[in-house]
Amino acid sequence: GFSGRVSAFHKQLDDPIVVVQRVDLGKNLDTYVNGNKGTISGLELEGRWKGEGPFSITGNYAFIDSTLNYDVNQGLVVTPLETRFPFQPRQILNLTLGWEPEDNPWSAFLTANFTDEYPTILRSEPDDYDVWLLPQFTLDLVIARKFQSDWIDATLTLGVRNLTEESRNYEYRGGPANSPSSSDGLTYTSEDPGRTVYLELKAEF
Numbered sequence: 001g002f003s004g005r006v007s008a009f010h011k012q013l014d015d016p017i018v019v020v021q022r023v024d025l026g027k028n029l030d031t032y033v034n035g036n037k038g039t040i041s042g043l044e045l046e047g048r049w050k051g052e053g054p055f056s057i058t059g060n061y062a063f064i065d066s067t068l069n070y071d072v073n074q075g076l077v078v079t080p081l082e083t084r085f086p087f088q089p090r091q092i093l094n095l096t097l098g099w100e101p102e103d104n105p106w107s108a109f110l111t112a113n114f115t116d117e118y119p120t121i122l123r124s125e126p127d128d129y130d131v132w133l134l135p136q137f138t139l140d141l142v143i144a145r146k147f148q149s150d151w152i153d154a155t156l157t158l159g160v161r162n163l164t165e166e167s168r169n170y171e172y173r174g175g176p177a178n179s180p181s182s183s184d185g186l187t188y189t190s191e192d193p194g195r196t197v198y199l200e201l202k203a204e205f
Contacts (some may be wrong), residue, residue: 004047013038035070053103089116154203
C-alpha cells in the first residue's frame, strides 16, 4: 500500500551570521558578518509504497524558499543586498528503492539524492561575486544482514556513500555588469570527496 505525509515550515531569523568574501591585498579572504534578517519557508512531501513482494519505493521532496537581507559597507556608503539564504537549496529530492524479502535475512537499498544549487559565500560589495555550489546528484547503497537467535538480535550493515564518486563544483556568480573580464559562471573550486564505505553492527542481547 501507499502512505504519505505533507508538512510545511517557516523560520524567521534575526541577525543571522553569514560568510562574505573580501579582497585584501589581492587575495580572497572569507569573514563572518551579521545579516539583518532572513526567512526560510518550505513544503516537504514524504511517501512510501510497499507492494506484496519484496520491493518498496520511498521518496522525500522538499521545496525551500529562503531570503537573506544584509548590508555591505563601502566607506560612508551602505548598500542593502538580498539573496538566497546560504546553504539553503531550493529543492531536495531523495528516492530509495528497497528490497526486503520477508523470508530472507538480507535486504538492500539504493538511494538517489538530488540537491539543488545554493550560495556558500556571499559578496562583500555590490559588484563582487557570490560563490555557489552547483546541483549535486549522488547514489548511496546499503546492504544489510540480520542475525537472530535466542540470545541475540543483530543487524550487520554495509554502506557505500557517493557510489559513483561525484565531485562538488563551485562557481562565481555576479560581478560587475558588462565587464569584459567578468568571472560570472567560472569555476571557483572543485572538491572530490570520493566514495565512503562504512560497516555498522547493531545488536540487542
